[in-house]
Amino acid sequence: MTAGNPLSGAVLLRAFEQSHEAILISDRNNRVIAVNPAFTALTGYTLDEISGQDPKFLASGRVSSDFYTDMWQTLSEQDFWEGEIWDKRKDGSIYPKWLAISIIRDDRGAVRNYVASFTDITASKEAADRLAHLAYHDPLTELPNRLAFELHLSQALRVAQREDRQLALMLIDLDNFKNINDTLGHHFGDALLQRVAARLRECVRSSDLVARLGGDEFVVVLPEISSPRTATRVAEKINRQLAEPTQIEEHLLYATPSIGISLYPGDGDDAGTLLRNADAAMYHAKNSGRNNHQFYAAQMNEAASERLQFESALRQAISNLSPAASDFVLHFQPQIHAASGRVIGLEALLRWTHPTLGPVSPNRFIGIAEETGLIQPIGDWVIWEACRHLSAMKARGINNVRMAINVSAHQLRSDSLISLIHGAMACYDLTPSELELEVTETTAMQNPEATRGILDRLAAMGIKLAIDDFGTGYSSLAYLKHLPIHRLKLDRSFVKDLEEDANDAAICAATIALGHNLGLELVAEGVETDLQREFLSRLGCDVLQGFFYSRALPFEEALAYIQAS
Structure with a gap:
């Protein structure tokens, strides 16, 4: 001593x-x-x-x-x-x-x-391995996800170019899958997607790639083919396999595929071109009666033309943005404090009803809006409208309910976001603590340093910040802990199967514990059953949101829900 x-x-x-x-x-x-x-x-x-x-x-x-x-x-x-x-x-x-x-x-x-x-460190390595697996795999089907597909395709194209080989890209979309989800529910739709994934793997060689891009859209990469006939044989096998009915519980389900095929190098020499052309061929297959496969051809640009018309309709709707007369409207989904059952927040969700197309799913137009940059004016309008509705809600005597607003990657890159929020708050006499901005996990990782800078400024204003869809992206936990966030929103893909899938239950438990250790509130999306509510509440999840409580409601119905709760 x-x-x-x-x-x-x-x-x-x-x-x-x-x-x-x-x-x-x-x-x-x-x-x-x-x-x-x-x-x-x-x-x-x-x-x-x-x-x-x-x-x-x-x-x-x-x-x-x-x-x-x-x-x-x-x-x-x-x-x-x-x-x-x-x-x-x-x-x-x-x-x-x-x-x-x-x-x-x-x-x-x-x-x-x-x-x-x-x-x-066995437990922490297992958790890290699981997170790494999630970064490159679809949690529902265990197939490689879009990120893994893009990496694999880029590598396969380099090899094909170096060794002067042909390559086939097959885009597969299930016919009428939406009807199964709408009539029987997501439980049956998800089970069907898992069966489809298994059948697709059986149709290809071990050296080929099968991936799920999202929804009911799959992709197959054949990195070495001797001729287009090889792709034809695989496509015919997939058509036969998927045309067979699938028994799920008491229902016999059919999920025939529409397959679009593009070939390297004839139909493109880069991943983006091949995927676009396979997409055009897939729409041609749908227009040809579905349950078939089509190779890309120049006339398939008709599909691209339809997309341009859809984009034009979207631009027209944006040109008419106003609170009084707009094709867009906000609906609001309640967020429930798990311990007390009280409504503590509303998430503002965008809806679009076109004069001739009718109601358009956000899954259909949000992606196009993001690709074309139209998400910027739409997102700005959403912020103003959400603040206007929050002010109207307070005028009706409802206080202490926070408004959650989704912010896109385009908005985060915009210098005007801070001034826009300042202006909306000043116009409607709101305080920063009454607002919450949600940023998806993937968006937060697109440009880490710039994202951190803008989020720091928003947090300094007193605005609450949330990471949405947590668990579906490929973020670094070491990076996320340095962001000034207050909430993690556990993605619905983990919540919906936690009653049946031990892995999803474990992920939910681990994420809630992780969030609390980092001093964050946990919000579970997609709560649809009482068992899910009870399980998440027992784990200490702070806030619950989903159809078990309420769907997204028009403004007046949302007010009535709050007043009745």
Whole structure:
């Protein structure tokens, strides 16, 4: 002990014995002289069994000699090393641990002791592996997702170009799938998608890729074909397989495919062109009676023409934006405080009814709006309208209900977002704490530094911030914890199956615990059953939202719901 050191030997011994980290102390020759109870609990070895031994008896055999060489080199130069390593317990089981080693030297600088402390990181590695899997796989079907598809296709195109090969891209859309969802519900639709995914995998080689892009849209990449006939044979097999009825519970369901095929290099030499042309071919297959496959041809640009007409209709609707007369309107879905059952917030959701097309699903027009940049004026209108409705709600005597508004990536990149929100709040006499802005996980990761800057400014204003669709993107938790967010919104894809899928239940539990450890509120979307409500409430989820409570409602109905609750 050094003079003036307030720590007695008894205190240090108590800390050594009660530490939750395993601690091993060896002498200058690296022979074990002391271990604590946590070491024995983790490895199974007592001091009597290993005293005087070199700690290398813990080696798992899974670590290279170069690794140990680098570790000892760092120790000799810096007197400290830490990192991940695989070791072996007394019972022979191998596990990953986080290890820190320090060298204790005497007054002359000679090594006196080595002190190693470590913890079992099996659970955290499993969680990290699960999150990594989620980043590249669709949680419903376990197929590769869009991100994985794009990476695979880019690599396959590079190989095809280098080796002068042909490649086929097949875009598959299920015919009339929406009718199944609308009439029987998402439970049956999801079960059908899982069966379709399994059948698609059976139709291709192990070297081919099957991915789910979203909804009922799948893609197959055949990275090496001898001729277009190879793609024809695979498409015919897929048509036959998917045309077979699928029995789900008491229902016999049919999901025939419309398949569009584009070929490298004839139909395009980059991923974007091939996908667009396969999409055009797929629409041609639908227009040709469905349940068939079509190759891309120049005349299929008719589909692109239809899209342009749809975009034109969207632009026309935007030109007529006004509170009094607009094809757009906001509906509001209540957010319920889980503990008290009180409505504490409303999420503003955009709806579009076209004069001739009728009601248009947000899934159909939001994507086009984002691709064309039209989401910017639409998003700005939503902010103004949401603030106007919030002001009207307060004038009707309803207070302490926060308005949640979705913000797009385009808006986050706009310099006008801050001034727009300032203006809307001033116009309708609102305080920042009455607003919540929701940003999707994927949007938050598109331009991390710029996103953090704008979110910091919004948080400094006092506006609440939420990460929407958490769990579906590919974000870094290390990055998310540095964002000034207040809420995580657990995506509905995990909530809807938690009663039947142990993995989804575990993900929900882990995400809620993670969010609370980071000081965040957790909001669960897509709550549709009392069992889901009870499960999420028991885990401590703060806020619940979904059809179990209410669908998104027109303004007057939303007010009536709040007043009745």
